[in-house]
Amino acid sequence: MQPAPHTPTLTKHKGLPIVGILPELLANSPLQTLSHIMVRDGGFVELQLGTKPVYLVSDPAIFRHVLRDHHRNYPKPDLLYGTLKKVAKNGLLTSEGDFWLRQRRMIQPHFHRRQLANIAGTMTESIAAVLDGWQSYATIGQQFDLGIQMSHITMNVITRTMFGQGISSTELDTVARLVPDILNYVTMRGFMPLVPDWIPLPVDRKFERNYAEFRALVQSLIDRRRQKPGSDLISMLLNSVDDETNEQMTDDQLFDEAITIFGAGFETTSTTLTWLWYILDQHPQITDMMRQEISSVLGQRTPTMEDVSRLPYITMVISECLRMFPPIPLLPRSSINDDNIGESKIPAKATILLFYYGLHHNPRIWAAPEEFRPERFLPDTESNRSTFAWLPFSAGPRKCIGDEFAMMEAIIATTMILQRFEITVTQKDLVPRFGATLRPSKPLLGVVRKR
Numbered sequence: 001m002q003p004a005p006h007t008p009t010l011t012k013h014k015g016l017p018i019v020g021i022l023p024e025l026l027a028n029s030p031l032q033t034l035s036h037i038m039v040r041d042g043g044f045v046e047l048q049l050g051t052k053p054v055y056l057v058s059d060p061a062i063f064r065h066v067l068r069d070h071h072r073n074y075p076k077p078d079l080l081y082g083t084l085k086k087v088a089k090n091g092l093l094t095s096e097g098d099f100w101l102r103q104r105r106m107i108q109p110h111f112h113r114r115q116l117a118n119i120a121g122t123m124t125e126s127i128a129a130v131l132d133g134w135q136s137y138a139t140i141g142q143q144f145d146l147g148i149q150m151s152h153i154t155m156n157v158i159t160r161t162m163f164g165q166g167i168s169s170t171e172l173d174t175v176a177r178l179v180p181d182i183l184n185y186v187t188m189r190g191f192m193p194l195v196p197d198w199i200p201l202p203v204d205r206k207f208e209r210n211y212a213e214f215r216a217l218v219q220s221l222i223d224r225r226r227q228k229p230g231s232d233l234i235s236m237l238l239n240s241v242d243d244e245t246n247e248q249m250t251d252d253q254l255f256d257e258a259i260t261i262f263g264a265g266f267e268t269t270s271t272t273l274t275w276l277w278y279i280l281d282q283h284p285q286i287t288d289m290m291r292q293e294i295s296s297v298l299g300q301r302t303p304t305m306e307d308v309s310r311l312p313y314i315t316m317v318i319s320e321c322l323r324m325f326p327p328i329p330l331l332p333r334s335s336i337n338d339d340n341i342g343e344s345k346i347p348a349k350a351t352i353l354l355f356y357y358g359l360h361h362n363p364r365i366w367a368a369p370e371e372f373r374p375e376r377f378l379p380d381t382e383s384n385r386s387t388f389a390w391l392p393f394s395a396g397p398r399k400c401i402g403d404e405f406a407m408m409e410a411i412i413a414t415t416m417i418l419q420r421f422e423i424t425v426t427q428k429d430l431v432p433r434f435g436a437t438l439r440p441s442k443p444l445l446g447v448v449r450k451r
């Protein structure tokens with residue numbers, strides 16, 4: 001039985017009057033500053049930041065309150081989501097209310113484990129295509145950027161599962177060029193609240209151009225799929241019918257969902273895989289245990305969907321990687337009405353900063369949180385912890401729709417890489433850098449050797 005999380009009492013950040021946490025933010029990185037506040041002041045802290053109340057949350061009981069038990073009082077605010085909305089419009093990530101619910105009902109079944117079995121083959125082929133390109137690096141021992149390679153893998157997977165095998169290599173290249181630029185724009189603009197949207201910046205024009213080009217490309221892929229459906233995600237979404245209204249999605253809505261799934265599903269998974277190789281380089285004994293599991297379950301055979309549940313140790317390693325380096329480190333919410341969380345009063349229009357990184361590094365929940373210990377995810381150990389202690393995919397009704405897709409992809413990609421290669425990291429001392437996703441501070445360079 002999981003223990004019911006105890007709700008901590010709100011503490012006030014002990015900063016200077018008026019300037020609040022600004023001096024700390026200027027002296028350290030945002031991640032260091034917020035982590036330091038979490039360790040010193042607790043998992044539920046009122047910050048001084050501007051004129052409105054802001055609450056920093058790194059405690060499972062408060063996550064449960066905001067994301068599940070009282071989620072209607074805490075919708076997504078303009079901070080960050082305002083910029084996301086420019087890109088993803090009415091897609092699943094950025095819509096709210098009845099419209100969101102209708103879309104979620106239509107899309108969710110396609111991410112069910114049974115449906116994922118249909119795309120597992122496309123996944124392994126897409127990963128293999130990138131790994132085939134590593135042979136030349138391995139032969140001459142040339143150093144390369146592992147982060148970029150992980151992005152190639154996850155981009156290839158999401159593009160092919162979304163649009164099927166019919167997509168040409170020129171179209172694949174265009175997607176690979178446009179999507180990262182569009183996402184960088186979201187991070188830049190979304191976390192720049194000091195420059196309001198109505199002040200134009202040169203990045204806005206570049207974004208408009210990229211967006212229009214991406215839109216035209218996706219529209220042509222949708223048109224093709226209308227004429228000749230396949231077993232890809234777009235074909236499935238094209239044929240989805242809302243049970244209650246009997247309606248189907250318009251092309252505009254399909255585009256919003258397509259760009260949302262791209263945006264949500266590609267960089268998050270590549271960030272996870274990038275940190276994985278960084279951390280495994282420091283733990284050769286863990287890598288050995290992963291290889292032993294692969295040898296006994298698969299040998300050199302390519303993993304299938306059914307194999308994923310037969311690789312529990314690799315699953316634990318990836319779960320621990322998602323704990324140490326949650327790809328989405330922080331998300332905001334905003335209160336509609338006054339509320340009580342435990343014994344603490346939260347006023348209307350307050351900003352809640354859901355600090356996922358802080359939750360995963362909270363020493364009141366995790367013993368030695370800075371140590372990489374996959375055994376934390378052994379079933380017996382897990383059952384002693386609140387289910388709200390590990391939330392890389394968030395929780396409640398707005399939980400990630402692609403969590404099983406992402407775990408399956410990460411497990412299959414890791415297995416295929418370990419079957420074929422040995423990776424040595426040559427760029428040490430990386431630290432996580434705060435942003436819309438938790439990327440490393442420097443490129444992760446490494447060399448691969450064929451096994």
Ligand code: HEM
Nearest residue numbers: 092093264265268269327328392393394398400401402406
């Ligand atoms: C390791 C990989 C991933 C991580 C850590 C992750 C994390 C998250 C988180 C934290 C949210 C909540 C966002 C919010 O509240 O605003 C979310 C939502 C979402 N994710 Fe993921 N995600 C991952 C992979 C994927 C994949 C592979 C897909 C699709 C193929 C995907 C699609 C979505 C969508 C559509 C939403 C919005 C759901 C809704 O609001 O109804 N994600 N994800």
